[in-house]
Structures are given as C-alpha cells and as structure tokens.
Amino acid sequence: MVAYFFSQDAAELPAYPTTADIVIVGAGLAGMSAALEAVAVRPDAHIILLEKEDRLGGNSAKASSGINAARDGDDIELYNDDTVRSGGGFSDVGLVHRLATQSLDGLEFLKDKGVDLSVLCQLGGHSAERTRRNQSGPNVGTHIILALKKAIEAIDSIDVINHARVTSLEQEAGAVSGVKFTVTPESSFTIATRRVILATGGYSANPALLKELAPGMEEFATTNGAWATGDGLQLATDLGAALIHTDKVQLHPTGFIDPKDRTKRTRFLAPEALRGAGGLLFNTDGRRFVNELATRKVVSEAILAQPHKRSFLVLPITEAVTKATGALGLFFYEKIGLVSHKTSLADLAAHMEVDESVLQTELEHYVEAAATHGPDAFGKTVFPNAPAAVPSDVYLLEIEPVVHYCMGGVQINEDTQVVTAEGAVVEGLFAAGEVSGGLHGQNRLGGNSLAECVVFGRVAGQAAVKGL
Numbered sequence: 364m365v366a367y368f369f370s371q372d373a374a375e376l377p378a379y380p381t382t383a384d385i386v387i388v389g390a391g392l393a394g395m396s397a398a399l400e401a402v403a404v405r406p407d408a409h410i411i412l413l414e415k416e417d418r419l420g421g422n423s424a425k426a427s428s429g430i431n432a433a434r435d436g437d438d439i440e441l442y443n444d445d446t447v448r449s450g451g452g453f454s455d456v457g458l459v460h461r462l463a464t465q466s467l468d469g470l471e472f473l474k475d476k477g478v479d480l481s482v483l484c485q486l487g488g489h490s491a492e493r494t495r496r497n498q499s500g501p502n503v504g505t506h507i508i509l510a511l512k513k514a515i516e517a518i519d520s521i522d523v524i525n526h527a528r529v530t531s532l533e534q535e536a537g538a539v540s541g542v543k544f545t546v547t548p549e550s551s552f553t554i555a556t557r558r559v560i561l562a563t564g565g566y567s568a569n570p571a572l573l574k575e576l577a578p579g580m581e582e583f584a585t586t587n588g589a590w591a592t593g594d595g596l597q598l599a600t601d602l603g604a605a606l607i608h609t610d611k612v613q614l615h616p617t618g619f620i621d622p623k624d625r626t627k628r629t630r631f632l633a634p635e636a637l638r639g640a641g642g643l644l645f646n647t648d649g650r651r652f653v654n655e656l657a658t659r660k661v662v663s664e665a666i667l668a669q670p671h672k673r674s675f676l677v678l679p680i681t682e683a684v685t686k687a688t689g690a691l692g693l694f695f696y697e698k699i700g701l702v703s704h705k706t707s708l709a710d711l712a713a714h715m716e717v718d719e720s721v722l723q724t725e726l727e728h729y730v731e732a733a734a735t736h737g738p739d740a741f742g743k744t745v746f747p748n749a750p751a752a753v754p755s756d757v758y759l760l761e762i763e764p765v766v767h768y769c770m771g772g773v774q775i776n777e778d779t780q781v782v783t784a785e786g787a788v789v790e791g792l793f794a795a796g797e798v799s800g801g802l803h804g805q806n807r808l809g810g811n812s813l814a815e816c817v818v819f820g821r822v823a824g825q826a827a828v829k830g831l
Contacts, residue, residue, distance in 0.1 A: 364516045369526035369546050376546055380522055383411040385558040385827045386542045388529050388595065390414035391421030392504075392813060393796030394562035395511040396472070396820030397827070398521050405828040409520050411554060413527040413544055416590050419512055421564050422797070423816060425588065426504030427634035427691055428486060429496035430473075430817070431810035432466035439463050441490055446811065449488045449658050450804020453608060457777045458802040462811070462818050469817040470495070476510045484639040484687065485745060486809035488658035494810035496636065497690050504813065506690070532559055532598050532792070539602070539791030557791050558827040561781070562820065565769030565797040566593025567612065568629075573766070576609040585766040586618055586632040595798035599773040602792060605784040607800040608771030613807055616644075616662040617676060618765030619701045630765050631701060633676060635659070635809040637760075640687040641748035642678040643729065647671050649717030651725050654743040660806040663764040673763040675715050679754035680704075687748060693758060703759045714759060726753045768807055772800035779823040793827055795819040 367377045385401055387394045390412045398410045412419075433439040443463035447454050470480065480495035480503075496503035515521050526546050533541035533553070541555045566572045567587040574581040585591075596606060617633035638644075638655040644662070646652050646669040653665035666674045678684065696702040705711040708726075712719035732739035733749030773794045774782050781792040796816045803811065 364518055365522045367522065367524040376550060379524060379552050380411060381554060382409075383522070383554050383556045384408045384831050385560065386411045386413060386554055386556045387560045387562055388413050388542070388598070389421065389562035389564060389796070389798070390419040390523065391562060391564060391796065392423035392507060392511070392816035393820035393823070394560065395419065395508070395515060396817050397560050397562060397795060397824040399511065399514055400821040400824030401828050402518055402520055404825055405831060407520065408828055408831060409522070411522045411524065413529055413542070414523065414525045415528045417525055419523070420505070420508040422587055422591060423813065424504045424508045425502070425586070425632070426813050427502040427632060428636040428639070429482070429484065429494035429503050429810050430480065430507070430813035431494050431808065432470040432814060433463060434491055434493050436467075438491060438493060442466065442493060445488060445490050446808055449806045449808045451806060453611070453804030455801035461777050461822070462802060462814060465818045465822070466814055469814060469821065472817060472821060473507060473510070476514045478507050478510045482687065482690070484636055485656065485747065486635050486639045487656045487662060488806075488808045494636070494639070499689050502690060502692060507813065529594065529598060532602055534602055537790055539789070558831070559792055560823045560827055561595040561599060561773065561792070561794040561798050562796050563595030563598075563798045564591050565772065566596065567591045567766045567769055569593050573612065576771070577612040580612045580766055583614065583764065583766045584618060584628050584630045586615060586630055587766070589629075595773060595794065599781055599789075599792065599794065602789050603783050604781045604789055604792070605774040606771065607774040608804070609769070609800065611770040611805050612766060613659060613768040613770060614663040614764040615659055615767035616666050616764050617760075617762040619696070620673060620761040620763055621701060622761070623700060631696065632765070632767065633760050633762050634691050636691055637676060637678055637688065639747060640678065640684050641746075642676045645675045645677060645715070645722070645725065647673065647717070649712065649715060649721040649725065651729065651741065654741040656743060656745055658806050659809065666764055673761065676760040676762050677711070678758040678760075679748070679750045680756045680758060681748060681750060683748040701760065705757050705759050707755050708753065711757060711759060723753060768812060769797055770800065770803040770805065770807055772798050774801060775799045778826045779819055780826065793823040795823040
C-alpha cells in the first residue's frame with residue numbers, strides 16, 4: 364500500500380497520483396472489500412481508495428452485533444426468504460438472491476484475512492442462528508476493518524488517500540472519465556480513471572437530507588458518525604443515476620440514553636446481539652410489550668407506542684450470557700455510565716421506578732414461557748439463554764429508537780452497476796454498501812449491513828476490473 368496521509372503539520376501536500384485503473388470513493392468495509400477483490404482478480408490493477416476522514420473504516424468499524432451468512436448451503440433459501448420478508452415487499456429479489464447465495468463465500472473471504480467469526484447467534488427477524496462475530500477483542504466491525512487494513516497494507520498496487528473529499532465525477536461520451544477531489548479548501552486534484560466505485564455510506568448524520576428524503580427522521584438522534592452525509596447520492600445523480608427507496612430510513616430500537624445527557628444527538632448503539640443473547644425489553648411501567656427478536660421496524664414501532672417512547676433493556680447475567688456477549692463492549696458501556704449492574708429485583712425495580720411486584724410477575728411469565736418454548740404473549744418462540752428462575756443479577760440499560768441506517772440510495776443492478784431511471788447503465792460507475800438502495804426494502808435485518816458490504820463490495824471489485 365502506498366499511503367498519502369494528510370497532516371496539518373506538513374509543509375506541503377504530497378504529489379498525488381493522477382491516473383488509476385479503479386478509484387474507490389469511501390474506505391469502509393464495502394470499499395476495502397472492493398479493493399482487495401479487484402486486486403485478487405487482476406493483480407496488476409492500480410487501485411486508489413479515497414477516504415474523506417482521517418482513518419479507514421467509516422460506520423463499518425462501529426458495527427457490533429455481527430455479520431450474516433447462511434449457516435450452510437441448505438440455509439441459503441431460508442436466509443433469502445427472511446431478508447425478503449423483512450423488506451416488506453420492497454426488496455429487489457435479484458439483489459437479495461445474490462446476497463444469500465454469495466454470503467458463505469464472503470465469510471471465507473474474511474476468514475482468509477484472519478477474521479475470527481466463531482460466535483453464532485440469532486438476531487431479530489431471522490429464522491435461524493446465522494449472525495457471526497468474534498469471540499473476544501474489539502467489536503466485530505473494528506475487528507474486520509483491522510484485518511482488511513492489514514491485507515491492504517501488504518499490496519503495493521493499492522493507494523490510499525485520506526482527507527480526500529470528492530467534489531465531482533467527470534464523464535466523457537457517456538462514460539466515467541475521472542474523479543475530482545480536494546484535501547484542503549485551497550486544493551483541487553483530478554484522477555483520470557474509467558472505473559469508479561461509490562462506497563460512501565448513507566446519510567443518517569445529515570439532518571437536512573433526512574428532512575428532505577424521509578421527513579420526520581431528522582427529529583431522532585443517530586448512531587452514525589458525522590461523516591455519514593450522503594455524498595455519494597449527489598455524485599451519482601449528477602451523472603444521471605436513479606435513486607430508490609430514499610424515504611426508507613431505519614430506526615434501530617436500542618440507542619443508549621445517556622443519563623448524563625439524555626438529549627445528545629449522537630448515540631452509542633446498544634447492540635442487537637444483546638437481545639439475541641437474552642435481553643428483555645420493559646416499558647416505563649415495568650411490563651414487557653414486544654417479542655424482542657422481532658424485526659427492528661416492529662420493535663422500534665412498539666417502543667414508540669409505549670409511555671414516554673423509551674424502554675429498559677434487562678439482560679440476565681449467566682455464564683452463557685457472559686460468553687455470548689464477550690466482544691459487545693458491556694464493560695466499556697458500564698464504565699462510561701450507560702450500563703448498570705443490579706444484584707436484586709428490588710434494586711432493579713427501584714432504578715426503573717416501577718412496582719417490584721409487576722416486574723416479578725412479568726419475569727415469572729417469561730421464565731414459564733421459556734421453559735415450555737412458548738409462544739409467549741407476544742409470539743416469541745426463541746428464548747436465548749433464558750434463566751431457569753426469575754433473575755436477580757442483571758445488566759440494565761435505558762434505550763430509545765435512533766436513526767441507524769438508510770435502506771435507500773443509488774439504484775444498482777445485480778452487478779453493482781449504477782443505473783438510470785430508464786434502466787440504462789451509467790458506464791464505468793458502480794456502487795456498493797449503504798450508498799446503494801434496493802436490497803433491504805423497508806427494513807434491514809441485523810447483520811445484513813456488513814454482509815452487504817462484503818458481498819457487494821466484492822461484486823463491485825470483480826465487475827470493475829472487467830474490460831480494463
């Protein structure tokens with residue numbers, strides 16, 4: 364890897380390359396996967412990764428619950444069906460099919476880079492355990508990003524330029540011909556190229572764009588980094604690209620409420636894997652109100668229908684739960700005051716400001732349902748790590764829905780080629796990851812974001828090298 368890292372202390376900017384076989388805009392998981400796959404297919408290809416932030420990773424590095432892949436060949440159809448069902452009739456079934464059928468290859472791609480994905484769990488909306496993450500160490504997103512960064516650093520034909528803000532894409536005779544970017548307000552650079560892959564992410568941290576595309580969503584806090592501003596949408600539409608489903612923005616049901624600042628606009632995410640490990644949701648009256656393993660859309664809507672539009676997440680502490688949540692950051696969240704440890708039902712009820720007898724009854728009903736494998740009053744039939752008796756040793760979190768992911772974006776075909784409203788291909792332009800739309804429909808399943816980045820990042824890399 365040749366790194367062109369900008370430094371405020373540098374006397375002058377480096378001499379940036381002016382040509383490339385492929386330019387990838389955005390160095391999160393989709394962009395990094397695309398770069399590595401392109402070089403794997405065409406080792407002599409010169410790839411440039413343009414990243415507007417100081418470091419690689421983007422929102423991919425913040426992912427915590429895991430990455431999906433079919434359990435095995437027999438599970439591909441069920442994984443496909445779960446994803447289509449979650450999309451509520453809006454998903455592009457061709458994109459879903461490609462995700463499901465190539466998910467196991469994506470898993471092997473990551474394992475080949477040294478990624479540990481040995482923990483398996485079932486997240487909301489899934490019919491089986493197929494979400495993987497690492498056993499220990501950092502959160503799974505950071506774990507993956509660090510492994511891919513190491514792989515990129517070992518490849519001489521991949522250049523990385525940070526602080527590179529792409530201002531426009533150039534087009535000649537209907538085909539992509541170059542990329543313009545700045546590093547400082549006074550600078551402007553152009554890279555001549557016939558292939559551009561957009562991997563710029565979504566727009567969950569851009570209130571103005573949320574208000575325009577998905578009115579009402581701008582009122583919620585977000586889990587996204589400040590870089591998630593939707594740059595790729597404008598770059599693509601300037602070349603005639605169509606957008607799809609941009610009104611479909613996902614609320615994640617469990618964004619942390621910080622007791623020290625309950626109204627902050629950027630939140631830590633309480634990982635969905637906490638519910639996958641056995642976490643239970645209670646309203647401010649101390650009552651359960653939803654199947655915790657329903658889709659994010661269903662759980663978010665259920666929370667917003669409760670008093671005060673917020674909830675408590677209670678996670679019983681058992682040996683199995685401790686093992687299952689090893690890389691989810693609970694100790695970190697406890698250290699910064701977002702998670703509290705309660706050692707009695709009375710203490711738990713007091714902290715929640717609810718009647719202890721109500722809480723006792725609710726937990727008794729849950730334990731009974733789990734013992735008979737349900738369904739419980741909310742249709743729950745999977746009870747991960749359920750306690751055999753009413754638990755007294757628990758973690759407690761206060762949560763509410765937050766803007767988390769944009770299902771819509773630039774319209775692509777199954778080869779990640781960007782298309783116009785008429786279905787014509789924008790020659791030389793590809794898109795992968797959250798910047799694209801059509802895969803998830805009205806709701807993204809937990810674990811499908813990282814899966815999408817790997818599967819379609821690799822598809823984009825493969826497609827972009829054709830014809831070079």
